[in-house]
Amino acid sequence: MNQRRDEGAGRGRRAAAALVFFANLALSREVAAAPRTTPALPCTPDGGEAVRITGIGDDFSVTLADGRSILLVGVDPVRATATGPDLAAAAHAKLRAWLIGRSATLRALAAAPDRWNRIPALLFADPDAAPSSASPALSVALAMVDAGLGRARPDPDAHGCWPDLLRAEQAARAARIGLWSDPAYAVLDAADQAAIENSTGAMAIVEGAVTRVGHGRSRLYIAMGGRQADFSIRLARRDSFILTELALSEDRLSGVSLRVRGYLDDRFGASIDVTRGDQIEVLTPLSAPMVVAP
Structure with missing residues (x-):
């Protein structure tokens, strides 16, 4: 019974977090879902x-x-x-x-x-x-x-x-x-876990050096800020062309400083989903090749 209660509470917390996240979206889904090939x-x-x-x-x-x-x-x-x-x-x-x-x-x-x-x-x-x-x-x-x-x-x-x-x-x-x-609008340091946590559920600008690149089943994770759990950029495999557009390469991202903007989500660890190249600014050039984690 306690296990069912705990599972139900966990689902409730995740559902509440999702509602907070989507309630803070300043842009409608219709605009956000516009084709990526829309001419500029x-x-x-x-x-x-x-x-x-x-x-x-x-x-x-x-x-x-x-x-x-x-x-x-x-x-x-x-x-x-x-x-x-x-x-x-x-x-x-x-x-x-x-x-x-x-x-x-x-x-x-x-x-x-x-x-x-x-x-x-x-x-x-x-x-x-x-x-x-x-x-x-x-x-x-x-x-x-x-x-x-x-x-x-x-x-x-x-x-x-x-x-x-x-x-x-x-x-x-x-x-x-x-x-x-206003300090509340400061660009966030990817290594500042407290500041990252305080800004979840709203648009944020985060910058830091890349420490690790990893892969999930359908996503690329670019970790920034010194510890894997601090912050990451999440990029769907189908959107990996964005790195090429920015003259970036998976195996040469270590140490590269990036600034990323978007809605800061903590449902799966603090992260920003990137679907457009405009979300990322490259602050330093590519480094030497790195080992990409499996």
């Missing part, structure tokens, strides 16, 4: 439609005059934290001051809205009064990242904007502006 759209307003902005939602969705709700692709908006309780409110105020009542150009990326009734899109607005110093052809997502009002998020349809988004994020992080002034 240029990060410009060319070919878009003229719209007028009337509101900014609590989730940083943008409401248009015709009633549509827009999910901004490529940005993970700032949220309030214990150490920065006013971060989200300040970001909302800046965006409202810039965008509400303003004409913009919309490039919708789906014909139908997601389950939250939002249409994923690229949105471009006049830079006057924008909360950043980004270029005149101003992507709203890029302006938010540039001003530290959000982090770059590797959505499938953001691939064409990704180099610009990363550069903007790196500059904001170096200047410690916006969310980057």
Whole structure:
């Protein structure tokens, strides 16, 4: 009887962990499941439609005059934290001051809205009064990242904007502006087990040196941070081409420093599932060949 109770409790804990993880996904499954072969759209307003902005939602969705709700692709908006309780409110105020009542150009990326009734899109607005110093052809997502009002998020349809988004994020992080002034948004050290545990169930950015590469039945595990149990990147075998795209090789990863972003899961050990090359930044070059564990 006790064994059945223990098994039931274990299943309950795993189910609860799964619910927490999926409840924190900022991006709908429909967008996340977009084909990996989707052509990268240029990060410009060319070919878009003229719209007028009337509101900014609590989730940083943008409401248009015709009633549509827009999910901004490529940005993970700032949220309030214990150490920065006013971060989200300040970001909302800046965006409202810039965008509400303003004409913009919309490039919708789906014909139908997601389950939250939002249409994923690229949105471009006049830079006057924008909360950043980004270029005149101003992507709203890029302006938010540039001003530290959000982090770059590797959505499938953001691939064409990704180099610009990363550069903007790196500059904001170096200047410690916006969310980057808050320790809760620090890039996590893969060897810092406590910080990793405190960030599970949400988007995180983790960096560290590769210590081991191993294989499961259907996945490649790239361990980082000094101890195998600390943190790993999980890569499905069918997605192993991602390493080639990044000029990486399984047998030469030892000691290479990587930065990875995605949803931090602890159901099978602390890890981030990688399905797109945009999720990984290579911080140091390849090392000498290593022995790949069976």
